[in-house]
Amino acid sequence: MRRADIKRETGETKIEVGLDLDGTGRADIATGIGFLDHMLTLLARHSMIDLLVRAEGDLHVDDHHTTEDVGIALGQAFARALGTKAGITRYADCLMPMDETLTRVALDISGRAFLVFKVDFPTEKIGTFDTELVREFFQAFASNAGITLHVECLHGVNSHHIAESAFKGLARVLRLATEKDARAADRVPSTKGTLSV
Secondary structure (H helix, E strand, O other): OOEEEEEEEOOOEEEEEEEEOOOOOOEEEEOOOHHHHHHHHHHHHHHOOEEEEEEEEOOOOOOHHHHHHHHHHHHHHHHHHHOOOOOEOOEEEEEEEEOOEEEEEEEEOOOOOEEEEEOOOOOOEEOOEEOHHHHHHHHHHHHHHOOEEEEEEEEOOOHHHHHHHHHHHHHHHHHHHHOEOHHHOOOOOOOOOOOOO
């Protein structure tokens, strides 16, 4: 079973994540940040990953620590759930439309953490959520999941749509890249024989 549970506690946050890669897209999310809850709920739904997230953070300061630490814990759970990565598809890419917005997302479950994030937001906030935190989440997730991730908004004018297309694009490539490749059997998809760092 490809699932993992992570608990992470610091002086700034207390995070619990449960993740099942072979789920049905069920989401049970409570971070204290409404917009982040919305993004994680659609991430679960469109990736078909069952996701439990509980977060308590220093929201009296701002949303930064909680958003980043949820990304860290989610990335760690993702890496643990994949195990040796034997039999996975490994690569995926998609173009994700959201009304006027179009975002390109590409992923390699390589064991090498790298993020290219070419996304500009026309506003500094979506509601009360700082738009710069979208990148912080993606950076934390990619670094701790051990993936190479490229996200580029090709065009868009609405900040909510831009963020949502990025999260939905991530969801789609996670689903595709983690699917079992029947032709690969239980081989690790690498000529090196390993996808660990």
